[in-house]
Amino acid sequence: MDQLKRQAAARALEEVRDGMQLGLGTGSTAKHFVELLGERVATGLKVIGVPTSETTRADAMRCGVPLTTLDEIDHLDMTVDGADEIDPDFNLIKGGGGALLREKIVAAASDRMIVIADDTKWVPTLGKFPLPIEVIPFGLGATRRAIEKAFAVCGVSGQMAVRKAKDGHVFVTDGGHWIVDAQLGCIVDPPGLATALSAIPGVVEHGLFIGLASSAVLAGGEGIRVIERRKPKGDQV
């Protein structure tokens, strides 16, 4: 599986051009991209990256990829990031690694978002992977009740759990927030659910990426598939 992830990352690297400003994703697949990009930078490629997490920042620095911020530059040419699920409309679930907030800010600031993944991530319907929802710890009970109401309005339901880190303590995001993972099974209307979750005050961000991904590079046993999204970028929630 790790080999497939690296193959997808290598294919995405072919889209990188000299002088590009790049969003650098988070997760095991995106890490391959950062490592391969570092190898190209070492042989003269000129790019600059904006990392989507402190982990990716550390990886990029280790690999020699020059970094900047969205305060210093006004747009990104392309973001390359992984995903937990991708559906045929290019709706995504992201946030398995807890970086969904910065990932979404960076993707939204990019002209293109290429999703790199092994092909098990390509699914007919989103929802088997628990949906990460980044929340403010204050008033969490009220926020959870509001999320349950949003689920009911959007025709989904399921258990929610505050994410724990490996040491058993609550997982805290780079932004200092918590994550609630929701086991929904099948999300019938991802754009509708995204809109409903975005309207809840205690929700900082959610892992539904709607209208952000432009293409997917999927690596599987039978090779690599590059799938382009037909609709133009811009209907993101």
Ligand SMILES: O=C(CO)[C@H](O)[C@H](O)COP(=O)(O)O
């Ligand atoms: O959204 C993410 C992190 O917040 C990751 O891109 C997603 O979890 C996929 O990770 P991996 O490449 O390790 O399977």
